[in-house]
Amino acid sequence: MSGPKPLANILEITPYKGGQKLDHGWKLSSNENPLGCSPAAREALSKAAEHxxxxxxxxxxxxxxAIGKKYGVDPDRIVCGAGSDEIFQLLGRAYLKPxxxxxxxxxxxxxxxLVAQQSGAKCISAPETELTASVDAILDRVTDKTRIVFLANPNNPTGSYIPFDxxxxxxxxxxxxxLLVLDGAYAEYVRQNDYSAGMDMAGEEPNVLVTRTFSKIHGLAGLRVGWAYGPESVIDALHRVRGPFNVTSVGQAAAIAALADDSFVTKSADHNNDELDRLKPALEKMGYKVYPSVANFLLIQFEDRDGKRAEDADAFLRARGIVIRDMxxxxxxxxxxxxxxxREANDDVLAAFEAFAKAD
Structure with missing residues (x-):
């Protein structure tokens, strides 16, 4: 007996794989906050876990x-989800068809x-310029079938961004x-004056949605809490397709506490920017090509020759207890x-990269 069969478009999907980890050493493959999370968030979670x-x-x-108060926006125009990933899934349910x-x-x-494939829709990729999103390339690919434009700003995995103009x-x-979806998962890390996550635009325009997450700078990736802000009609549609209890009680409690801990967010951003400024030039001095980044990661390019390719570096680093993300x-x-x-992990990373650069 063959049993029930899933839809054909579902079988075409390659499941998403998160960053791997080792039994020991440093996991630097998932853009997690190395400082952990706010102590206040941990305390709030513990209290909520009593029920x-x-x-x-x-x-x-x-x-x-709490989100509305923090950002000065209408709470009725916010929807929460199990990470911003779920928000994207809800968008697929509400707005995409084969x-x-x-x-x-x-x-x-x-x-x-993946969102497009699950809905039987097609994903069109617009060429980038020096690993940065190109507005002209995106607009050139708009057709009468276009329903959503996703813009991660800053972008994962390149670390690049485009100015708000x-x-x-x-x-x-x-x-x-x-619908223009502005994915601001890494927005809190950006300090450039010409950047904006787009909250004002989402408050003004009928077809702009901003998504945010507590997984990155707030360090709550394990709790899966995200949110979106935008037009009433879009938020209403997302509420209609989400699950009735899609965000856990402990996740909500921890997120509220994390949102109020400005000192932890500042400390995390300061650490990130200090280490970006330290790692990038150090790696470049060793001979690696390192792309500019305004997020909490660096994209590193390797040589195309035996023993020096990306997969060779991956194996070398893993042997030293360091796992990063292949692209x-x-x-x-x-x-x-x-x-x-x-800083300790990054010191080991620099030592490992230097050893790999010198290896025969």
Missing amino acids: LEMYPDGACFALRE GDEIIQSQHGFLVYR EVRRLHKGLRDDI KAYGLPDCMRLSIGT
Whole structure:
């Protein structure tokens, strides 16, 4: 007996694989916060865990209120999810059908493509310029089938971003019935003056949605809490397709506490920027090509010769207890992505990279 068969488009999906880890050493493959999470968030989680027999608040009322107060936006125009990943899945359910198209930049986050495939839609990748999203390339690929444009800004895995005037130019070039999704997972790390996560635009325009997460700078990746802010009509649609209790009670409690701990966020951003400034030139001095990054990771390119390719570096680093992320799935087979770790971890990384550079 053959049993039930899934839809054909589902069998075409290559499941997403997160960053791997070793039994020992440093895991620097998933862009996690090396400082952990806010002590206040940990305490709030512990208190909330005293009542695990109770269902969470399905509306995430207190969390939405806290987010609204923090960013000065209407809580009724916020929807929460199990990480921003779930928000993307909800968008697929609400707005995509077979034959539709989404557009992303060439090396955009892999989950966007998965969302399209699950809905029977097609993912169109727009070429980048020096690993940076190109507004012109995205607009050139808009068709009457385009329903969503996903823009990760900053982008994972390249670490690049486009200035906000370019984001506005992109939006101006889109039809009103195309939803522009601004993925700000790494927004808190960016300190460039020409950058904006797009909250104002999401508050003003009927077809702009901003997504954010507590997984990165807040260090709550294990709890899966994300959110989105945008037009009432879009938020209403997402509420209609989400699960009734899609964010756990402990996740909501920890997120509220994390949101109030500005000192932890500042400490995390300072550490990240200090280590970016230390690691990038040090690696370049060893002869590696390292792309500029405003996020909490670096994209490193390796030579195309025996013994010095990306897979060779991966094996060398793993033997020393260091795991970083290969980029084959992103169409960057000669690159690897290094998450910023603790200073101790980063010292070991520099020593390992130097040894690899000198190895025969």
